[in-house]
Amino acid sequence: MSVPEVPASLRSWMSAVSEIARAVNAAEPLDAVLTRVAEQACLLIGFEYCAVMLADAAGEHLQVAGWSGLSPDYVALVSDGGSLLIRPPGPHLDSPAARAFREGRTVAVPDVATAASYGRLRSLAPAQGYQGLLAAPLRTSDELAGVIVAYSVAAREFAAPEVELIELLAGQAALALETARLRTASQAVIGELSRANAELRRGRAVLEWAEEQHHRLMQLVLDGVGLPGLVTALAATLQASVTVEDAEGALLARAPEVGYRPPPDSRARRRRPARAALEAGDNPTRRYEVVQVPVVRPAGPVVPGAPGRAAGEVAWAAPVVLGGELVGRLWVTAPPAAPAPVQLRVVERFALVVGLELLKQRHLVDMQGRLSGDLLGDLLRPDGPARPQAVLTRAAALGHDLSRPHVLAVLAVDGPAPAATRLSELIRGGAEPDAHPLAGPYDGLHVLLLRAEPGPPEVLEVLGRILTHTAAALAPRATPTVVAGPVARTLGDYATAFRVARGAAALRRANRPGGLVDVRDLGLSALLLETGTPDALRRFARGLLQPLIVHEAVRGGDLLATLRAWLAAGCSTSSAAAALVVHPNTVGYRLARVEQLTGRSLRDTEVRLELQLALTIREIVHLDHPT
Template structure:
């Protein structure tokens, strides 16, 4: 066999660049594809020293290879390989296989140094003698998306192919692939040009839509730089789309909405539970980590009934929801309802951009809340220390900086949750939001509890009940929140003692039956025992003192405890207690006498009255309901 060294390869840098330039000029001049591929074949023969070369392309069905351009091949050979079954890409066996088909199938260069020993390519026994070659190399043509064909170079003499020869033929294959891709693009361009007259109006419209989207993007950036806040962003989007826009948190609570006039809310809870809406929202959440896509959510399915209380809603109406995501966590949704027409794709992209900015706005708010929470916690640690604040005026000034005037009387409440609290639930933030529309409380952690300070005026009882309800909803059925309304602190030095009383009541309640709202604002001297006593000791004291009365009532009735509580509360006046109980004074006297018999205590003794008052208070705390 004749072997060609690198020095024998007739391809200098200048000749190679000339060949590439010639092919490029042919491509740019829009020569027919067959002519360009023939140039490629001719350059392979001239540069590398092959006697003949062919460029073969796969047919659309990818079943056969056909000769599209060649150099040095006889017309008879071209006709032979152009036969329908001549160059099968996937032949039924090696007797019909060829190096060209194998190079295409495997996507790699196939070299045959001597066709006489190439037993695995049975078809070469017929093809090689027809053209008179004894060696060949077949290189795949790699187009942009997939293989397009092969380039096959033939040598009359059997030979080994050196590395530079293979590199050159592979580079020429790349040029052929480039010519194919250019021809494909030119064909596509001609198709577009052919349809340009019909699509011109649509293109102008598309350009206008893109310009509109760009304007909205710039406007959005200006709003962000202007720090208009969440309300400003939502108002701007509602004006842009001519629709109603709503931002909710993860629990479905409305954070902000627009416009003020003609506002249409998003689907309610009942509508979201319907199968189409539930499916759309679930699919959106499953793809949340990949794309923040807007989902179409049916408000009322086509043909479905319109519910009462939904003015203007029509069957088949659609709302659009974009997820608001922070760190892969769904923290809310941006809803678009009642637009004048179904939003176009570019408008939906604008909605997605707004949702992203809303997420950034919420992130900023969360950061501010975290900072506020840390400052509140530090403030409470100084305010509630056992010996009182070291520098009271400094503490008052820090509280004022956070928006709280602690020089006025404040109720001291404590909150505890028994059970797991979801990571997304922030108890101080929840307490602050639940207290609205009343004064915002100072809330934060201290000594294992959540402390809530509320102005004593107006009466904070309703705000405390709202706080407990909101926290019960947020933590779910697996956890039990307990809220204790403690004494009112009238001066900065009173807060520590008021906290200890509330903490004592909390410990007593949690040790007995956690949950609910316990009010110990008006305890008087009993507060001292709550402040210093342990839960077990307090329960034993109350149970031991009241057990005979409790057992008697359970067996015979008589409302003894209720009578004792009213009598003590009315200043130990039998007449006043009788009026409150709507009974005869003698009945009150009889019941009090029975209590003295059962307890062995004289109710005329002031100390006994204090003990009974404390026992009833402990019993109320243990048995209190929200």
């Protein structure tokens, strides 16, 4: 079964939320508000029917309170007292809606025909004519109130964004229900004593404050302020420090700039009280709830001027979830007072929107990766791009002027990477904030193009950060290798540069995977690296350098270092001596010894090229042993 695209854009979602909020604020009847929620589920996610069901006062049955697209006969059938039992005596009377309510989690039924554990569907589904459904619980601040059920005429697998959207709409329905109950309660106390009236006014002010923050949040998303803007706004609202991390604890955004207090470090989180609190927050049945995490002050002397931890200090953490997967956390630390329940609800809403922002970023990275991969496929054709100007135009759209020199690098991974690994995100995370390589998959490797102009950031520094970041994410099962290949100055140079970098990567991986290899300045000797196999290149280097390696192992003499320095200095004896801090006569003696041991004349240009390549191969594969 194909998985349909979710038709709701972020702007459509915000518009729907605003419409529901307006209906709630206008004090529309609860059934009308819940009907709006059902209609928006059909419009945003592409379902044919939808129903919002509430538990009865006894907690025994689910009853339809608002719906879209369902026939009156079906609504009557479902609303029958014995139809949707919350705790049926067996699977022959069970339903996905009842199970979602009982277990407090979203239940998906891709195909009714194969859902043997839900006996009620055998009579309900044909009555309305649906094949698949999603049921998500409605959770108010203190209880489960009901479920929202969306129906599909066709059987289908439900994608993670569809599940996220139905759960977010369930949250809006729960908010509408809770607001309606609060409004009913507020009307009941009208005319009470002045103290009760004052408390009511305070409660309404709190609700208005929360609603104001909600609308402000929606506007920030529409304005496209990104994750830093959202975090800054929440920090200002709560007068606290706010931090967003990914699932591995890496910092994504934080605020404020002045007086920022970080969340507990990894050591503090491993302590039993903190670990228990975080594990409770990660429980799927409490998917978006804020949890209180104790902060233990580390032992040791107090550093003057450094922010300390007050005894008994606590922090608050909200999980950021996408498709049932924990992708990060939102932390609130050092508020002026413990957040009130309504403030914690604001934090939970922020965590939901942070999840949407991360989802948007993930989709953007995936799209850029696909575009970059297609571009690299055209750029690295063995005979060069078929349409050079089109390649330049597409690269410019991705922020790279390929008419200027670029270093071509490759990243290879040996070993089984974790299932959730996204190399594009790892490369971007390691390269930021001062470099944005054009990166994408090609021929079993990840290719990176970085501007080669002088000035920061230096290419090897950026590649080193990418390697470190990627290795930390893949450890201990997989090992990345990064090769900085030649500089490509014209479009026709990129295919050659790729073959050289690929050859160096194959040579390194065949001997000892991992690390950063630099073959940017090989010159003509790169042709051998481009065409030779790893075994042939190793034999070539060992055969040429073996006498020098054996001599150094037995007698020392720094012959290899001297030869390397002399070749790097343009075959200048005086420059090599200065680099090695020895007398020029010493360099001359050592070079004569090299000629004697290898039986080759260093005056021969071809010999110098061969020695240069042999030394490069030795550095790549760590060819250090005499045998």
